[in-house]
Amino acid sequence: MSWTTDEMMSVAAARALPDGASCFVGIGLPSKAANLARRTHAPGLVLIYEAGAIGAKPARLPMSIGDGILAETADVVVSVPEMFNYWLQPGRIEVGFLGAAQIDRFANINTTVIGDDYLHPKVRLPGAGGAPEIAASCGEVVVIVRQTPRSFVEKVDFVTSVGYGSGPGDRERLGLRGRGPVLVITDLGVLEPDPETCELTLTAVHPGVDAAQAREATGWELAVADELRTSPEPTGEELEALRALEASGAPA
Amino acid sequence: MSWTTDEMMSVAAARALPDGASCFVGIGLPSKAANLARRTHAPGLVLIYEAGAIGAKPARLPMSIGDGILAETADVVVSVPEMFNYWLQPGRIEVGFLGAAQIDRFANINTTVIGDDYLHPKVRLPGAGGAPEIAASCGEVVVIVRQTPRSFVEKVDFVTSVGYGSGPGDRERLGLRGRGPVLVITDLGVLEPDPETCELTLTAVHPGVDAAQAREATGWELAVADELRTSPEPTGEELEALRALEASGAPA
C-alpha cells in the first residue's frame, strides 16, 4: 500500500501515544493522530479535549474542539474552568499533544503572530487557546507539525507555549512542572530534545527521507543523532484505520 | 390557640423573610423558620443550604444541613466549593439566616468557644461552619436566638461571624460587602441595629413580654426604641403550619 508523507506523520504520531495514557488533545493533526492511536494499538487511550470532554471516544473525527460527539461519548463532562484548573493544571494528564505554526531549536511553539511586531504582524494567527498551559503542565508533550524552513525556525517570532525556553534549566526556573516536549513528529521524521542541551535533534527519518532533506527543511543547523533510526512503514491496518477516520469527519 | 415563646420566635422570624427572596439557611432554628415562611406567606422563598442545595423545597424539616431531601427537591444542586465561591461570596444571596450561641451589643456572633482561652475553653462549641461568610456576604443577615444573659453578652468570647465589629464603619473597613445583621429575633422580641451607633436596640416585644423582661435577659444595658412595637400574635394558620412542620422532622 502506498502512502503520503502526511499519512506517515499521523501514523508515527499515533504510535508515540502509549495505550492507557491520558492525552490532552488539540484539534487538527493531534486529534487525528490520537484518534488513530485509539483505533489501532491504544484502545485504552484517554482522550481529553479542552472544551470539557474527558475520555471521549468519538466515532468520527470531531469537527472542532467543542464538537457535540465529544460530550456524547465522554466518561466525564466538565466545564472549561474545571478542565483547566482541576485536570490540566495539577499535572494529572500524562501527554499533551500539540500542533504549531512555528517551532524553534528549543521546541518553543508559536501560534500567535508571524513577524516581529505583535501589534502589526505579517500574519495574525488564531492565538494561544489551551496550548500554553498544556505545554506547561502535562507530564510530557508531543508536537506534530509539518517540517519546512518557515515552520522550523531558529527562534520563534512569539513564544506562545514554552518548550525549553532558551535551554537547560529554563523550565525549572519558570516553575513549569511537566517535562516539556519529548517528541516532535513531522512529515519527514522525528526530533527529540538532546538530553544535555535540550536542542531538538533528528533521531529518526521516515522511509524514503534522509537527514539532508530534514536539514534543508529546518531553519537552523539541525543536529542529527549518531544512530539515526528509520520509522517503520505504515502498516496496512494503520493506513486503513487512518483513511476510514479521515473519510468520517472534517479535514484536519 | 395558645402558643409558646419558642413558637412566637419562629413565627416572628418566618414573617421577616420576604416572599421571593433568596435565603441562605443555617440548620436548626433558621431552617425551621425559613420552612415555615415558605409554607405561609412566602411560597416563593428560595432556600439555599450550604451543602449544595439551591431552591430546596423540603416536604419535611431537614435533619441536617446535608439531608438528602434537600437535593431531591432543589432547583440546582452544586458542590460545596461552588456554593461558597459562585453563590455566597459574590453577594448574590439576599438574606443570610443564622443562629448563635452568643451575640453581643454589635451583633457579633460566637459559635466557637465559651471562655477566654481558645485552646482551653470552658465549652467547646461546634465552630464556624458556613456562618462567617454568610454574615460577611449576604445582602443582609437575620439572626434567630433565644434571649438570655448568657447568650446576649456585652462582648462575645470569640468573634466567629462579624456583625458590626466594634461599631459604625467597621464592616466597610473590613471589606465586608453585605449590610450585616438587620434583625435579631428572639423568644422575647426583635432587636435592630441603631442606624447611628449600630448597637442592637429592642424595637419590638412579643405579646405578653415587656421591655423590662428583655433588659433582664440581656447582658448589656439594652437600648429600647422610643416606639416599641408589639409583635402580632401567631395566627392559627401560622401555628398549624409550624406544628405540622415540627411533627414532620427532627427537633431543631
Next chain:
Amino acid sequence: VYDQLIGAGCARKLIFSWGGNPGVGSLHRFRDAIQNAWPEPLEIEEHSHAGLANRYVAAASGLPFAVMRGYRGTDLPEHTATIAPITCPFTGELLTAVPALELDVAIIHAQRADRAGNVQMWGLTGVQKEAVLAARRSLVTVEEIVDELDPRPNAVVLPNWVVTYVSEVPNGAHPSYAHDYYERDNAYYREWDAISKDRNAFSAWLAELREGVPA
C-alpha cells in the same frame, strides 16, 4: 459572530484567547483588522483559554482576581497588561494572577427554560455558567420554553433569579450546534471562509444583510 462584527466595524476591542474558524482555519476579518486596521483598528487583549476562563471564574466568584499556573516564559505578559505575577504567601512560589472579567451583559444560548425563567443546558457548556454569573445583566436564548425542566444527566441549571432575560430562539446556536437539537452547519463555516476572505465579498454580504433589516 465576532468576525462579522469586526468586519462591520462594530467592535472597538476584543478580549480573546483564540481567534480562529473552528475546523476551517483563519478568521479573515479578525486578521484583516489586526494586520491592516480594516475597516478600523481593533484593540486586542490576548489571553490563553485557561487565563480567560479564570478571569470569568474570578468575576463569577466576586473576587477581583484569580490565581493560576500559566503564562510564565511566554511572550503574552509582555503585551497583555491583565497578567501579573503573584507570590504565594505560604510557600513563596511565584504564580500568575489575572483580574476578574466583569461583564456588562452576557449573552448565551441554552437548550431550554421553563416558564419561570429557570435555564437548563447540557453538553459542552464551556464558560457559559461563569459568563452569566460574571455579568450584571444576562440574556439567555433557548431552543424551547417548556412547562417543566425534567432533570437530565450533565445538565447545568441557572435559576431564574440570576438570569435577566430569556428569549425563545429556535436554531439560535446556528451555525454551531445545539446538543440533542441539531448538528453543526459545517458548510456555513466553510462558506464564511470564502465570504470573509475577500473584502468585496464580505461587503456584499453585509449590504445584503442590511437590506433584510427594517430601518
Next chain:
Amino acid sequence: VYDQLIGAGCARKLIFSWGGNPGVGSLHRFRDAIQNAWPEPLEIEEHSHAGLANRYVAAASGLPFAVMRGYRGTDLPEHTATIAPITCPFTGELLTAVPALELDVAIIHAQRADRAGNVQMWGLTGVQKEAVLAARRSLVTVEEIVDELDPRPNAVVLPNWVVTYVSEVPNGAHPSYAHDYYERDNAYYREWDAISKDRNAFSAWLAELREGVPA
C-alpha cells in the same frame, strides 16, 4: 466517625470547620478532648467551611493556595496559622489566602462504580470530588459495583485513573444516608449522643467494638 477516633485516642490533630453532631448537638468526645485533653490532647486547626472548601480546591487545582473573601474581622486568623492576608495585584484590595490542603489519603463513599473503577456519585456530593483530586491516594467505597454507569442527573463521575482503590461496601455511609439507597439512621446519631456524653459509656462501647475485631 472522627468523634469515635478522637475518643479512642487515634487522632493527633484535627483540621476542621465544624465539629457537631448534625441535628443532635455536640460531639462529646471532641469536646472532652479539647476541654479536658481526654484521652489525649488534640491539636486543632480551625477554619470556616468556605475556607476549608477552598483549601481542597487549591490542592485539587495544583495550586499552593486559594484566594477568598473571608475571615476578616473574625478571631479565627489569630489562632489559625493557615490564614493569611493577600493583596490584589490589580485593585490593591485586601483579601484572604488559605494554603492548599494536600491529602495523603482521601476516603469517600459513593453510590456506584463500574468494573473498570470509574466512580459515580450524586446528591449532595460536598467536597468529595475535590478531596479525591487533592489526595495522593484515594479509596472510594461504593454501595454497588455495576456493569455500566448509566448517566444520571446531577452525577459526578471520577474516572478510574484518578482513583487508587475502589471497594464495594454496601451501607458504607451508615449512620449517614446514601442518596437513592437508604435513609439516614437518625436514631444512631441520638444514641451516639448518649454513648459519647459519658466517658464510661464510651469506654464500654469501645471495648465492645474491640472484642468484635479479630486480633
